[in-house]
Ligand SMILES: Nc1ncnc2c1ncn2[C@@H]1O[C@H](COP(=O)(O)OP(=O)(O)OP(=O)(O)O)[C@@H](O)[C@H]1O
Ligand SMILES: Nc1ncnc2c1ncn2[C@@H]1O[C@H](COP(=O)(O)OP(=O)(O)OP(=O)(O)O)[C@@H](O)[C@H]1O
């Protein structure tokens with residue numbers, strides 16, 4: 249089998265708070281293959297964007313440890329000048345936050361042009377402009393000729409997001425990291441943007457890391473899904489398995505919080521407790537244990553690791569074997585697990 | 589009595605050009621919008637990206653120049669020299685959690701800002717209020733002394749929510765309030781918003797692209813397309829009996845959380861898209877604008893052309 253397009257090994261990304269460094273991404277290993285969409289879901293603050301920024305080499309103040317192998321080459325901590333050869337070209341990212349990613353003082357067209365010219369030095373200006381207008385059309389921006397000359401603050405939230413998408417796909421990347429690419433878009437435009445990402449994958453065989461809170465988008469787009477909690481991966485599975493047979497208590501809790509379209513729920517399911525801050529994260533034992541306090545302490549492993557529960561399906565900590573929701577009948581649950 | 593009444597609202601932005609940079613045309617961001625919201629109600633505003641939802645919300649907040657129309661809050665006309673005490677009653681949670689928080693201010697100062705403008709609290713009282721507000725949105729008290737860049741996207745959005753509810757306003761305009769949150773925190777914020785609404789008889793104008801969230805939260809919904817309404821109705825009418833082709837397309841595009849339905853969904857969407865393309869001119873005029881709304885029931889209005 250060929251090497252994965254991206255191979256992340258024991259990545260640790262730490263931010264400095266006061267005198268100390270605290271890991272927001274804590275020993276994460278992941279692969280992304282060519283022609284594959286890997287979705288990353290997880291609690292807000294669990295380190296998804298920090299992971300993405302690490303791959304892109306965009307964390308200037310964070311400490312990065314471990315390996316990030318892109319097409320066989322370790323790009324963790326390589327000099328910016330080296331990194332710039334990849335960035336925006338073979339490797340590109342759709343940012344979660346369009347406003348800070350865009351320059352407020354520069355017209356939209358010029359911003360796209362800057363990325364384009366970086367890797368297409370010989371393309372004449374008129375040709376570049378034509379291509380940029382085409383790109384704006386492909387991301388469904390109305391009046392592209394006019395928007396070409398507009399400033400970011402003159403665009404709606406979703407239009408800004410589409411400009412970011414246009415920049416990210418301008419050079420047809422081999423690996424695209426899409427951090428919440430469609431949250432600001434209505435569902436019809438979202439569907440078209442997702443088609444565009446799918447095309448990139450199908451036509452060029454690109455790999456995609458899709459970070460999103462929208463589990464519907466995950467269900468429709470992903471080949472595999474990794475679930476993050478508190479800086480760690482707690483579950484990895486192919487998309488069908490993740491939705492039909494989720495194991496980790498966090499994954500199961502997450503799935504039960506979704507508001508359902510065909511069901512009227514009075515109250516939505518909420519995970520008990522609050523996310524500890526980076527500084528106060530438990531660094532030993534099962535990090536999710538404080539969120540399921542009704543579970544017996546000895547259901548958790550001392551040093552929980554990812555273990556393969558079925559081919560390609562990995563789960564961290566043994567607590568999943570015993571997990572039940574407080575309103576479920578415990579006897580029934582224990583019975584079920586011993587049976588299987 | 590109706591809490592918010594928007595009548596024939598138009599907000600146009602000039603397009604400038606030529607050497608003299610004169611106004612050569614205008615973007616009709618909002619182009620003749622009418623709706624009313626009753627006290628205690630949650631009113632959803634959904635639709636095409638760029639259709640004028642945020643602009644409508646900002647107009648109500650008094651943050652846009654209004655080209656035409658009237659906005660009433662209770663019986664006060666808002667867009668003619670607005671009074672400060674009404675402004676306290678309307679708060680907005682902004683769509684972009686990054687740019688709406690001042691990066692140079694600490695969280696305590698961000699959340700306490702409205703309190704400082706309207707209430708006279710001692711330092712200790714203020715700290716306690718901010719701590720309570722942070723807890724309500726699921727953040728720890730130690731967040732108080734941090735700066736916005738030290739938070740993740742979802743955490744920042746919660747800071748915005750905490751600030752908006754600080755003064756316990758009557759009307760809260762929520763522009764994509766939970767789109768940056770994971771579904772569990774989202775559930776927490778939505779449950780909390782609903783409890784708070786009951787407790788304080790709050791009214792919400794809820795702008796969102798997430799139709800399952802809209803369905804869960806809203807009593808009535810307005811659908812916008814290109815600066816105008818295409819349909820308005822109760823949540824049930826919009827989801828079970830959509831009439832306008834744009835509404836139908838929107839409902840068909842909602843992502844399905846069962847990966848096994850991928851193929852089926854793709855086919856169904858293709859079908860609706862085709863219907864959309866074929867019947868476009870039955871629903872929009874030659875400029876691509878929606879027609880006037882016509883009532884089809886007491887609560888359900890649809891933009892259809894005059895017959896005959
Ligand atoms: N520059 C920074 N300095 C200090 N802490 C940071 C910094 N950036 C992020 N963090 C912290 O690191 C953790 C991970 O943040 P990250 O942005 O990766 O979360 P996320 O999973 O992308 O969340 P969301 O879904 O809300 O976007 C959070 O606890 C956040 O507060
Ligand atoms: N300050 C401005 N100057 C010029 N045009 C503007 C300005 N603000 C908004 N617009 C334009 O008005 C239209 C409506 O924008 P608005 O932000 O209200 O859309 P929206 O419905 O909130 O979209 P989204 O769902 O993407 O947030 C867009 O075409 C936008 O480009």
Ligand SMILES: [Mg+2]
Nearest residue numbers: 296297344741
């Ligand atoms: Mg993020």
Ligand SMILES: [Mg+2]
Nearest residue numbers: 404405642683
């Ligand atoms: Mg908007």
